[in-house]
Amino acid sequence: MKTTKNRTLAEPFRIKMVEPVTMTTEAYREEVLKQCAYNPFLLHSKDVFIDLLTDSGTGAMSDRQWAGMMMGDESYAGAKSWLHLENVVKELSGMPYILPTHQGRAAERILYSILGGKGKVFISNTHFDTTRANIEFTGATAIDVMPLEARDPNIDLPFKGNIDTQALEALIAQHGANAIAAVIMTVTNNSAGGQPVSMQNVKEVRRICDQHKLMLVIDGCRVAENSYFIKQRETAYAHMTYEAIAQEMLRLADAFVMSAKKDGLVNMGGLLCLKDEALSMQCTNLLIISEGFATYGGLSGRDMEAMAIGLKEVFDPDYLHYRIRSTAYLGEHLKAKGIPVVWPIGGHAVYIDAKALYPHIPVHEYPGQVLVCDLYTLGGIRCVEVGSVMFGKYDADHQLIPAQNELVRLAIPRRVYTQSHVDYVIDVFDDILERRDQKRGLKITYEPPFLRHFTARFEKLY
Numbered sequence: 001m002k003t004t005k006n007r008t009l010a011e012p013f014r015i016k017m018v019e020p021v022t023m024t025t026e027a028y029r030e031e032v033l034k035q036c037a038y039n040p041f042l043l044h045s046k047d048v049f050i051d052l053l054t055d056s057g058t059g060a061m062s063d064r065q066w067a068g069m070m071m072g073d074e075s076y077a078g079a080k081s082w083l084h085l086e087n088v089v090k091e092l093s094g095m096p097y098i099l100p101t102h103q104g105r106a107a108e109r110i111l112y113s114i115l116g117g118k119g120k121v122f123i124s125n126t127h128f129d130t131t132r133a134n135i136e137f138t139g140a141t142a143i144d145v146m147p148l149e150a151r152d153p154n155i156d157l158p159f160k161g162n163i164d165t166q167a168l169e170a171l172i173a174q175h176g177a178n179a180i181a182a183v184i185m186t187v188t189n190n191s192a193g194g195q196p197v198s199m200q201n202v203k204e205v206r207r208i209c210d211q212h213k214l215m216l217v218i219d220g221c222r223v224a225e226n227s228y229f230i231k232q233r234e235t236a237y238a239h240m241t242y243e244a245i246a247q248e249m250l251r252l253a254d255a256f257v258m259s260a261k262k263d264g265l266v267n268m269g270g271l272l273c274l275k276d277e278a279l280s281m282q283c284t285n286l287l288i289i290s291e292g293f294a295t296y297g298g299l300s301g302r303d304m305e306a307m308a309i310g311l312k313e314v315f316d317p318d319y320l321h322y323r324i325r326s327t328a329y330l331g332e333h334l335k336a337k338g339i340p341v342v343w344p345i346g347g348h349a350v351y352i353d354a355k356a357l358y359p360h361i362p363v364h365e366y367p368g369q370v371l372v373c374d375l376y377t378l379g380g381i382r383c384v385e386v387g388s389v390m391f392g393k394y395d396a397d398h399q400l401i402p403a404q405n406e407l408v409r410l411a412i413p414r415r416v417y418t419q420s421h422v423d424y425v426i427d428v429f430d431d432i433l434e435r436r437d438q439k440r441g442l443k444i445t446y447e448p449p450f451l452r453h454f455t456a457r458f459e460k461l462y
């Protein structure tokens with residue numbers, strides 16, 4: 001008999017509106033995928049049964065958020081919806097200057113184009129792709145300093161998203177504090193498997209920043225999910241609410257950038273929050289030139305209303321427990337089947353080690369992309385390769401310099417799929433395991449010079 005403790009984790013919501021999804025045949029999917037040159041980014045969503053491409057902007061809003069949409073104030077300046085959002089974000093971040101943006105990368109572009117420039121250095125636990133791109137676009141350098149043990153997909157550590165503080169200090173000494181534009185903490189650490197960052201680690205980074213008078217930026221698009229892990233894993237925080245934990249962490253920073261498409265529980269939106277008045281004025285000028293007036297920044301009043309509500313809802317303990325546990329449920333069941341998953345399971349996604357799953361497929365034949373294609377063909381599931389297709393480079397002889405790992409990310413949209421959808425995904429892996437020895441690699445037939453994973457074309461090697 002199941003006790004209250006080990007009962008099935010039921011979704012803490014009921015469904016009020018449904019969007020049909022269609023199951024196609026394997027033969028149909030094989031044909032469609034061939035037409036898309038084995039790159040699921042080129043698929044039409046109508047041909048996808050379960051879409052795990054990203055957790056960004058793909059969540060479902062609550063009835064309260066939809067009600068808020070109807071209340072959206074579309075005034076150009078000083079809208080009620082803006083004042084509502086500004087209040088909520090001031091309370092969360094503790095920062096006095098709040099700028100709305102249309103999504104996360106717009107906040108990054110504004111901030112890093114002011115802080116960056118040739119000769120400047122940014123140091124992070126891991127820069128997300130758009131963060132790195134916005135920094136490098138200014139001519140500055142972006143350096144990741146993850147602890148060595150966190151790069152091993154099998155070591156079980158509570159905070160594998162942390163920055164290596166010794167390496168941080170060494171880099172500051174090497175480049176000189178004057179060259180360091182900012183230290184950026186990404187919570188949770190998306191590119192490192194959605195792993196959490198401890199409060200202790202951020203406090204230590206704050207201390208180092210104070211010592212060298214450096215700016216600390218938190219990229220907190222999943223700060224609520226990170227708070228869940230802190231409450232569970234850092235004893236000093238066990239008694240605190242998730243919101244209070246996030247508030248404490250954000251108060252350690254000088255700036256907070258957020259893609260609200262994640263823990264803002266909205267489909268579009270972003271934030272740039274600052275402590276410094278002079279910097280906020282510079283940012284506001286750029287915001288007005290490129291995004292919109294300072295009280296809407298590229299968003300509709302209804303988007304801001306929904307975001308203000310989402311940023312409160314995301315800290316609901318039932319929601320956060322369901323969110324983190326349901327991602328772990330997928331990861332734990334895959335592990336139990338013998339699928340090599342990155343361990344422990346992070347907040348928003350399960351990462352699979354495709355090199356370990358298909359040891360007979362060499363790295364230059366892209367085992368991660370093979371798994372991505374198999375999941376679509378066998379189950380209508382769409383996900384993304386995070387390996388040598390995404391990060392691979394070439395040497396002078398055009399030989400592939402592979403990525404560190406050949407991973408595949410199954411990202412979980414918020415409040416969208418039920419447990420039976422997840423069980424279905426787990427079942428599809430039985431077919432993956434059954435056919436894995438017959439699988440052959442892929443070769444690239446077309447690739448653009450940057451961000452090739454979005455538009456690359458492939459051919460099967462048999």
Ligand code: F0G
Pocket residue numbers: 053054055056103104105106128130131186190219221259260261269270
């Ligand atoms: N920072 C992090 C840590 C992110 O994960 C993302 C987006 C951004 C910044 C940029 O935000 O998309 O609103 O401009 N991550 C998405 C993903 C795209 O699939 O992980 P954006």
